[in-house]
Amino acid sequence: MTALSQQYDQRMRKDTRIRRLVTLFGGGILVLLLVIVWHLVSQTAPLFISPSFEKAQTFDFPDRIVLSVGDILEDGLLVQQASPCGIETAQVSEQNKVVDRILKPCTHSLSIREERDQRWLFDISANGQVRIQGIDGDNATYAFALPETDWQQRLETDYAISLPHIAIRVTTASQHLIFWVDTRRLTDIHKDEYPASDAVVLLPGQQKVVTFQGRKIALTERGRESRQTYQHDYPINWIGRIENSRSLYVSDRSGKVERWVVVNKSGRFEYVKTYSLFLEDNEQPLTVQAHANTNAGFVLTDMGRLILFNRVSGELLDIIQLVDIPISWSWYGNRLYLVYPGKVDVWTINNLAGVNTPTSLFVPQWYEGYLGPEHVYQTSSGRDFNEAKYALIPLLMGSLKAALAALVVAIPVSIGAAIYTGFFTTRRWRKSIKPAIEMLEAVPSVVIGFIAAVALAPVADKLLTSLLLFIVTLPLLLFVVALFQHRIAVKMPTRLRFGADIAAITLCTLVWAGLSLYVADSVMPIEIFSGSSKTTLIVAIALGLAISSTIYTLAEDAIESVPSGLKNASFALGATRLQTLRNIVLRVAMPGLIAAVMLGFGRAFGETMIVLMVTGNTPIPSWDLFESLRALTANIAIELPEADTGGALYSVLFFTALTLFIFTFIVNTVAEWLRYGMREKVKYD
Amino acid sequence: MIRPISPQQRQSLVINACAFATATLLLALVALVGYMTWRGSAFIWPDPIYLVQYNEPDGEVKQAYAQWHKGAADNSTVRLSVSTSSRPYQTQSILDASQFLFSEEVEQAAQIELVDGRTILAVPAAVSDVNNAQLPLSELSVQTRSEDIIDRRIAYIRRVELARLHENIAIYNRREVEAEAPGRLQLEKAYAALQEELRLLEKKQQAYTLTVRFYDGETFSIQLADIARITYPSTMSLPDKAKAAAISLWYFLTDSPKQANTAGGVFPALFGTVVMVFLMTIIVAPFGVLAAVYLHEYAPKNPFTAMLRICVSNMAAVPSIVYGVFGLGFMVYTLGGQIDSLFFADTLPNPTMGAPGLFWAAATMALLTLPVVIVATEEGLSRVPNSLRMGSYALGATKFETVWRTVLPIASPSMMTGLILAIARAAGEVAPLMLVGAVRFAPDLPIDGTFPYFHLDRQFMHLGVLIYDGAFNSQPDTKGAAMMFAACSLLLLVVLILNIVAVVLRTRLRERYQ
Known part of the structure; x- marks a missing residue:
């Protein structure tokens, strides 16, 4: 007895254990889905959180004069004054161990300038001998001579480097002398002269200088070959450039800082006003700096305010008030080093990916080099300080264009086929046709994409011409067949009628398609579509084929599930098959058909391989069917393997993935709800 | 009101339209599978070798052995895979139909597939053995066999003996053993000895060659070690071709991709x-x-x-x-x-x-x-x-x-x-x-x-x-x-x-x- 009850207990315990296990797995689905959503959201979140400054660390250097600071948290070098004259580079992480020492005579004038993570020492002797040498890594040296008399008259100097060009400004009592040096031809030094009453800013990257006085701005090319002048609204008090010289920041008395961006007007580079940043009254910028890999920039003002902004859209991201005004600064990754006499403050910028605000993703932006605000998606520019262009509109339009074009191809074919097998044909034929069409769904999309890309795309002209011909003449064919079909059909035995029907049509289609192809080749040699990109149309055909079996399966289920009682009642009232189809079957099945189309659309929207392989993957914001496209999905496949984890592009790509996820989720839920409603209705009708 | 078509005919029209849609989908499936199979079979089915005569774009008349694939997309061009003495390895050349003069099957020409995936079309002429003696073609199988023995020895040395030494040296490196340690010196000596043996074997192996002749009479010698297969597609009967296709299929399934995924297997x-x-x-x-x-x-x-x-x-x-x-x-x-x-x-x-x-x-x-x-x-x-x-x-x-x-x-x-x-x-x-x-x-x-x-x-x-x-x-x-x-x-x-x-x-x- 006890043995039996023990056994019973054991069985019950096991039952409970298994129940728990199974429930765990059932709940696991939900957990899985939540983890997916959570992960996508968490990786997207940086885009929606504004970046902010945070004070991280202070290095005290009481006994030395810091000239320039590298990325010292990441083993960068500190540059300090050497005694008696010259510079030393030191490794901060190793107790300020001196790495290198460059000693110079004290009569030399020394200055440090930075260009793309490389710092250069400008060393000019008393008689104008210039020696420029790299401090970090690159040990290139450039040596040349400035005219001794010019140099000795100097009151003030400035240096700018943007390889291969170097510009040196020597200001004397009466004029500014600008010396232009091309590092590839060091003997060839060009000298330009400007009146001392103008203020001068060097733009080495563009080989230009900006001069301003009062409300007048003038941009002059090296050699004074061309000159553009602008009249500003208010007197200008400061002009700054960012490192690549492609954007200028013009500050005026009204407290406004305007960004001027270079545009290429048929070969001539001019600067055009875009957005403005607004400062306090009497506040003036001291510097504008751009971040090397993102669209972030900061303005440091003479009131000690540090303003972080998006340098493309002009949105302010964070503003902090500094206690003292630093004497120099450098920016590496998310670390901003501010140099003060005797100490270096390190500020970190949290969530730098948040520079790409939703506005900068969805609103046209005026990028450097463009003629106006545009939607541009371009990530491949590898050069530092180029603007990142993450406009998502072209990608969204590409996805929608491909999916909608595919629907246009798929809907008539798949709904027609669904009506045929679901309503017109016999059970026997249905049983053999339906699985065959459903096999289409199993064909891997990479295979369809391969055929479309390798076999169809090269003959796109011919294919599309013949297709056009085929579609235009098709109604005629069907009409002619319809005229005679009835007469022939009544003479056939009932059993054969349906088979003969589909067989005859298949044959006709085949012959007609072959004829169209032949005619397109020989009779119509004019290539109607030549000269424009056909890839969107090819994608429409390939993608249409891929989704048509999805639509077909669901639509067929809907049509087939219309209760036969309804159909029979309609027949009994004397309706023909066509009338029954129109008034009963399609009406009842409509929610199911809409759901089928929606799910087909969802699949087309999310399809990757076909669009990736067939289209040129060029993100163009255009609805034109003769323009190439890039879809959201293909974009992820192309860019994600290359994207830095946690970087801005990574977040943007996760954002597109989340968009796809939510979009299909909504489409699918609505479609399921429609189908559910229809099932319920059919059940109780 | 005059009805252009009767209700009956209108119904037929709709049914036909629907049947047409069905037919389109079915035909699409059939076309997809059929096209794939047809184009794919070109990879395994042996193509006969032709002697072709064609005009070069500069007007020169050229004669060479070639194969061509009938999978070309249109009739106005011919895509030949030509093998000539100046470019022995088969290359594709696309000709206008007007440039193409004539073709004729050549029975004695062989399709010689190399280990690296390239192909040569030529007439095998002679075999040379280890002593560089020219032997008749009938000796081919014998010489191939004796070359094979050397080949296997080389493979063994590479795969087993050298690999073992490499591993041991790697261990010494990891433990940072000094360069003059006796164990290490011994290893290095053994390594050098094996290298020397390999060099000799390879030299010996290089002596085994097959000399082939192109249409223009120029000869070309191929090392036996490089040859994967020699077939004469033009002399094959249908069962032979099927057998060759089966062998190709086997290589397709069991070989690695070669020549940037254009030859070999998957x-x-x-x-x-x-x-x-x-x-x-x-x-x-x-x-x-x-x-x-x-x-x-x-x-x-x-x-x-x-x-x-x-x-x-x-x-x-x-x-x-x-x-x-x-x-x-x-x-x-x-x-x-x-x-x-x-x-x-x-x-x-x-x-x-x-x-x-x-x-x-x-x-x-x-x-x-x-x-x-x-x-x-x-x-x-x-x-x-x-x-x-x-x-x-x-x-x-x-x-x-x-x-x-x-x-x-x-x-x-x-x-x-x-x-x-x-x-x-x-x-x-x-x-x-x-x-x-x-x-x-x-x-x-x-x-x-x-x-x-x-x-x-x-x-x-x-x-x-x-x-x-x-x-x-x-x-x-x-x-x-x-x-x-x-x-x-x-x-x-x-x-x-x-x-x-x-x-x-x-x-x-x-x-x-x-």
Whole structure:
């Protein structure tokens, strides 16, 4: 007895254990889905959180004069004054161990300038001998001579480097002398002269200088070959450039800082006003700096305010008030080093990916080099300080264009086929046709994409011409067949009628398609579509084929599930098959058909391989069917393997993935709800 | 009012239109499969060798041995694969139909396929043996055999003896043993001796050559070691051709890709696909089946369960690339990174599991195919008549015993269906794999003879990725495209057969418990 009850207990315990296990797995689905959503959201979140400054660390250097600071948290070098004259580079992480020492005579004038993570020492002797040498890594040296008399008259100097060009400004009592040096031809030094009453800013990257006085701005090319002048609204008090010289920041008395961006007007580079940043009254910028890999920039003002902004859209991201005004600064990754006499403050910028605000993703932006605000998606520019262009509109339009074009191809074919097998044909034929069409769904999309890309795309002209011909003449064919079909059909035995029907049509289609192809080749040699990109149309055909079996399966289920009682009642009232189809079957099945189309659309929207392989993957914001496209999905496949984890592009790509996820989720839920409603209705009708 | 057509005819028109739509879809399927097979078969079916005469673009008349593939897209051009004395390895040249003068089959010309995947069309003339003596062609098989012995010895030295020495030297290096240590010197001596032996053997091997003659009479000698196969396609009868095609098919399935995926075979890709799918099946089967059992047998009928069902059907509709993004972001970088910091901290910062690889690919695919398995299994469970469950309960069985002993065995074909559909889906899906571990070329297979034998962290090749890559790197209508078409046909064949099996299984189950 006890043995039996023990056994019973054991069985019950096991039952409970298994129940728990199974429930765990059932709940696991939900957990899985939540983890997916959570992960996508968490990786997207940086885009929606504004970046902010945070004070991280202070290095005290009481006994030395810091000239320039590298990325010292990441083993960068500190540059300090050497005694008696010259510079030393030191490794901060190793107790300020001196790495290198460059000693110079004290009569030399020394200055440090930075260009793309490389710092250069400008060393000019008393008689104008210039020696420029790299401090970090690159040990290139450039040596040349400035005219001794010019140099000795100097009151003030400035240096700018943007390889291969170097510009040196020597200001004397009466004029500014600008010396232009091309590092590839060091003997060839060009000298330009400007009146001392103008203020001068060097733009080495563009080989230009900006001069301003009062409300007048003038941009002059090296050699004074061309000159553009602008009249500003208010007197200008400061002009700054960012490192690549492609954007200028013009500050005026009204407290406004305007960004001027270079545009290429048929070969001539001019600067055009875009957005403005607004400062306090009497506040003036001291510097504008751009971040090397993102669209972030900061303005440091003479009131000690540090303003972080998006340098493309002009949105302010964070503003902090500094206690003292630093004497120099450098920016590496998310670390901003501010140099003060005797100490270096390190500020970190949290969530730098948040520079790409939703506005900068969805609103046209005026990028450097463009003629106006545009939607541009371009990530491949590898050069530092180029603007990142993450406009998502072209990608969204590409996805929608491909999916909608595919629907246009798929809907008539798949709904027609669904009506045929679901309503017109016999059970026997249905049983053999339906699985065959459903096999289409199993064909891997990479295979369809391969055929479309390798076999169809090269003959796109011919294919599309013949297709056009085929579609235009098709109604005629069907009409002619319809005229005679009835007469022939009544003479056939009932059993054969349906088979003969589909067989005859298949044959006709085949012959007609072959004829169209032949005619397109020989009779119509004019290539109607030549000269424009056909890839969107090819994608429409390939993608249409891929989704048509999805639509077909669901639509067929809907049509087939219309209760036969309804159909029979309609027949009994004397309706023909066509009338029954129109008034009963399609009406009842409509929610199911809409759901089928929606799910087909969802699949087309999310399809990757076909669009990736067939289209040129060029993100163009255009609805034109003769323009190439890039879809959201293909974009992820192309860019994600290359994207830095946690970087801005990574977040943007996760954002597109989340968009796809939510979009299909909504489409699918609505479609399921429609189908559910229809099932319920059919059940109780 | 005059009706242009009678109601009868109008009805016919609609039926015809619908039938036309059906016919279009069916024809599309047939055309797809047929076209693939036709183009793919060009890769394995031996093409006869012709003597062709054609005008070069500069007007010069040229004669050469060539093959051409009839898969050309239009009639106005001829695509010849020509082999001439100036360019012995077969190259494609595209001619205008007007440049093409005449062609004639040549029986004595052979198609000589080299180990590296290139091909030469020429007439074999003589064989030279180890002493460089010119021997008649009939000696070919004898000389090939004796060359083979040397070849095997070389392979043995390379693969076994040298590898062992390398390993030992690597150990010394790791332990930072001094350069003058006696053990090390000994190893280095042995290494040098083997190198010397190899050099001699290779020199000997180089003496074995086959001399061939092109049409213009120029000769060319090919080392026997480089030759993979010699066939005479123009003399083949139909059964011979079928046999040659079967051999080609075998090489296609078992060889590695060569000449930038334009020749050779697809073995690593096929193997990678199979291993990945196998691993995926192991992961997805218990998850999918248990989740389906929960949904159908255990879950109470409440809104929560309804929501779970909606979740499952939504998961099925989520674009596959999104799973790839999740797989890369969560599994590879987050989970993989964690695993690395816990178990493989000694090799950091080089990632072990924190980089795309086989296991993560399989896991991502399992996630992708989970809804397929759940839906199919649940459908099977719902087909099991309730009376069977009641009978089991009436006999005193617990819920678990009922499910385990009665319901699941009956629904097992549906589980099989689900798994097969999942396998078919995973075999054909490419987009997420490109993010989580499938690469266009992987130097090693995921399973090999070095510890731990089954390398879950390795990147692998996949048929679909190979095809994707082929679409970008192959010119249409070359032999390379033919290989890609063959790979496509293989993939299509596997996927379609799996689907047909699944459909048959499902139909059977449905019919059993109608």
